[in-house]
Amino acid sequence: MPSRRRRQVELERVLGTPALFATAYGNVGSSIYYALGLTAVYALGLTPLVFVIAGVIFAATAATYAEGTVQYPEAGGSSSFARHGFNELVSFGAAWAQMLVYIVTVSTSAFFVPHYLSIFWEPLKQNPWDIVGGAIVIVILVILNTVGVQEAAKLSITLAVVDFATQVLLVGLGFALVFNSHILTSNIHWGTAPTWGHLAISIPIAMLAYTGVETVSNLAEEAREPSRSVPNAYKLVAGAVFAIYFTLPLIALSALPVKQIDGKTTTLLALPPKQGGYANDPVLGIVDHLGIHGGFHRVLQLYVGVLAATILFIATHAGVIGASRITYSMASHRQLPEIFRRLHPKFKTPWLSLLLFAGIAPIIVILPGNVNFVGTLYSFGATLSFTVAHASIVRLRMKAAGEDQLFRARPNWRVGGVDWPLFAIFGGIATGISFLVILEQNPSARWVGLGWLAIGFAFYVVYRRRYVHEPLTKTVRAPAAFGPALALEYRRLLVPIVAGQSSDDALDVACSLAAERRARIIALNVLEVPLDLPLGVDMPDEEEHANRELDEARAIGDSYGVRVADRLVRARSAGVAIVEEATRRGTEIIVIGTPRKTLSTTSNAIFGRTVDYVLKNAPCRVMVTASPDLPRTSGAK
Secondary structure, eight states, X not given: OOOOOOOOXXXXXXXXXXXXXXXXXXXXXXXXXXXXXXXXXXXXXXXXXXXXXXXXXXXXXXHHHHHHHHHSOSTTTHHHHHHHHSOHHHHHHHHHHHHHHHHHHXXXXXXXXXXXXXXXXXXGGSTTHHHHHHHHHHHHHHHHHHTTOOOOHHHHHHHHHHHHHHHHHHHHHHHHHTOXXXXXXXXXXXXXXXXXXXXXXXXXXXXXXXXXXXHHHHHGGGOSOXXXXXXXXXXXXXXXXXXXXXXXXXXXXXXXXXXEETTEEEOGGGSOGGGTOOTTSHHHHHHXXXXXXXXXXXXXXXXXXXXXXXXXXXXXXXXXXXXHHHHHXXXXXXXXXXXXXXOOTTTOSOHHHHHIIIIIHHHHHHTTXXXXXXXXHHHHHHHHHHHHHHHHHHHHHXXXXXXXXXXXXXXXXXXXXXXXXXXXXXXXXXXXXXXXXXXXXXXXXXXXXXXXXXXXXXXXXXXXXXXXXXXXXXXXXXXXXXXXXXXXXXXEXXXXXXXXXXXXXXXXXXXXXXXXXXXXXXXXXXXXXXXXXXXXXXXXXXXXXHHHHHHHHHHHHHHHTOOXXXXXXXXXXHHHHXXXXXXXXXXXXXXXXXXXXXXXXXXXXXHHHHHHHHHHHOSSEEEEEOOTTSOSOEEEO
């Protein structure tokens, strides 16, 4: 392999805090287009208050996900936290609940796309054409993902920014044109409209507003410094979503107040299209009642309708990807059969999981055409998944008492040597009560949700005992697959990065392998922090140098046409950090370069002891490449 002359490059930090925030908001923020109407069905004039309560719960949930994701920056969210905090059985329960959430997210987002496109054709606003339109959206996205079409990340981020700006614009126009505090107070009829039962169930329903909370967790694998970017991204998402969901309902209930309609105390936000309401397209309802007329009203109506449909289409796509990703992860941990990891022989995509969990199941969910059922079913899965996540963080704090951590969310209360996470305790109690409310208040969601869990756990028990022959609570990785699945199994390569030609040569070799297999490379730079300093200590010079090395690694990958995801971690030992990262990511091969000088057991060079440790402890194959001034040999374990 000819040596590559190093280039000085200055690349934009991808998936730092701004990119993580924009990507996450693109998914979370999309829910405003249906959550507002679904919540108003139950909360009526108390909808703004309900969103405030749900926002506080979301802030606690965001803190839980921030800490868990920093500690375990891998796809999986609550399922991953549960695996490390409890065991594989609990992890399966969280993953199976997540699967339900993804299925319903796909259903809900797709179902509301035609509602907003009804600005062009009125029948799309109601059954059966909204069902047909939603099913078509799902079929299109399943086909696109099966043939391997990739999501346009820059487009998603741009639309997220435009979406947030549009929501801010509507809030501004609303406060200027229709906001009325007297109307808002007169909307409230304590105990009657809504009833106490409806008020209780409206809080978990309002959690529809936070459908994308798992997004940052999944993207953490791509983040360069999760310990910094992930918590900040969660804070920004929580703040932005809270701001919109606090203000926009105020405008909505001012424009569409609670009143007597056909002898019933309700609001147009809560009524279906057949009764002249906007439950299916609440944001268009706001636009139609801002008091704007003429050409500007039509332009604003078209703009919001097209933007909402586009955002919801992308959110549906994210749900499709999430469903296939969690399925593959579950199969990789022997929670589901091997067949769900098998790839299409031509397109090299997990076609079966896409067809079943992202296609057939969501279409079945929307067939009744009942938006209220879809909303409560989502809340069933989400509140259960969130509760497991909170409990897992509490458990992890207990297990890690006295240990050094890169990041701990706040507030905490130190008792008995444990920093008890008050946010997780509060969040777990709140989401747990919300889950119980769903069970008690909504029979359809109760029986469908419990049936889903019963089928899942029964299948898991039979599969693990008859085919895996391992305890239900033991974490077991599936063996490497062969045939077409090799492209996916061998797609993860890890290359430790340090200054010097040795890393460039290792990256050259890795890029050659990746280019042949359409694989992805993780470029890992480890900042070794001395034992007498906390892991989170500022090391500006070292960080700047490490970031330049990672920029160079990405530039080399670009020259090969290979995607290189960079990662900067802090650790006491580089070798330990490399092995842990390879284990966490399910890496198939580590490609590591030797230093310029000859390795010896007495050498104090970082790469000397690192190579030795990695060769002895790596969970996968290790390829060692030699630098130009050493004999041109290489070895593999």
